[in-house]
Amino acid sequence: MTLRAIKTRIYPNLMQRAKIISNFGCCRFVWNQLLNMQIERYNNGGSYVNEFGMNYLIKCLKQEYPFLKQAESTSLLRVSRDLNQAFQKLFKEHVGYPKFKSRKFPKQSYQSNSVNHNIQQMDKHHIKLPKLGDIRFKAGRQITGKIKNVTIRLSATGKYYAIVLVDKDIFKLPTTNQSVGIDMGVADLIITSEGVKYPTIRFDKILSRKKHYWEKRLARRRLQATKEIAWDQHNKVLEPRGLNDFSNYLKSKHMVAKYNEKIANQRSNYLHNLTKQLVEQYDVIKIEDLKTKNLLHNHKLARAIANQSWRKLRSQLEYKCAWYGKQLVTVNPRKTSQICSNCGFDDGKHTLDVREWTCPKCGINHDRDINAAKNILSA
Secondary structure, eight states: OEEEEEEEEEEOOHHHHHHHHHHHHHHHHHHHHHHHHHHHHHHTTOOOOOHHHHHHHHHHHHHHOGGGGGSOHHHHHHHHHHHHHHHHHHHHHOOOOOOOOOTTOSOEEEEEEOOTTOSEEEETTEEEETTTEEEEEEOSSOOOSEEEEEEEEEOTTSOEEEEEEEEEOOOOOOOOOOEEEEEEOSSEEEEETTSOEEEOOOHHHHTHHHHHHHHHHHHHHHHHHHHHHHHHHHTTOSSOOOGGGOHHHHHHHHHHHHHHHHHHHHHHHHHHHHHHHHHHHOSEEEEEOOOHHHHTTOTTTHHHHHHHOHHHHHHHHHHHHHHHTOEEEEEOOTTTTTBOTTTOOBOOOOOTTOOEEEOTTTOOEEEHHHHHHHHHHHO
8 A cells, every 4th residue: 555645626615715714724823822832931941842742732722712613623633743743853953943834825735634534535526525525626537545634725826726645556567677877967857878868848938938027017016015005104094005905916926926836837747757757667767866955056057957856856756666666776976977888987077068078998989968877877
């Protein structure tokens, strides 16, 4: 049995939307209350309260704030678990102190556990969710397997999604007895040791003109709205306006978020198709262990490198290889592009503009990226 998440778009009615927004607020309120309590205990010399202690405090919060009883109960318990995990990460890695949550954050979500079949698919286009009832949904695949939990998410563009985590059998793909080394680049996203190059598609540039059109209007309308808000404050208006009171500003903000979401979806779809193709063709996949954070210091290539989404590509290969019975191996990328894959001669460091070079020892002409992919395969 394997855990798998199925993302579906849901279409709640007005009453269901109100309940979802209310649940977002309850989870955010509980998070902020528990985090504030942990900070005050630390400042007063007290000890850290674990997940079970915070679960008991949620009962006390429900008595003090009756509106929390309207929220889905397991979603509030999930808040204490997430906060506990955040503190455990802080204690172990000493980074990322938990922060207070704001209702202004464009992406909101909460998670509910499956208890007594409160989450189930009713038919091909309707799913039953706790506290919400039947909701129409649309997805590329049907929900099959034992449902563990569901995450309700609101995107920056105002779309509602349900990410259903199911426990199901995933059949392994047939073996091919083939191995491949993969070099990741900028001009080409993936270069294999067999000489196949998968091109980079700059989805951000394809939609750049339309996106820039609305980015200019967003900046202009934000500036104009800020001036009018300052004018209201200067004249001591009884009900001063906020940015969300300006419809033109909200429209341009929505359009910018829409194009950002489209670019991200196109890139994600391209990576999914690519990784599935690689897993189907090869039994052993070797990739280089790149440190993307260090590469982003090159300001001339930072945007192009960020567009490649190398980390996302690697994570998709990791879980798909685990699903389908394949093997993923990470290799140190040191000197992979400067060592001859035929005789092993080290030709020294090459600048990025050198895409081909000839080995002075054996005389073979190498394509820089294909040679690196061959060295990764033999590592």
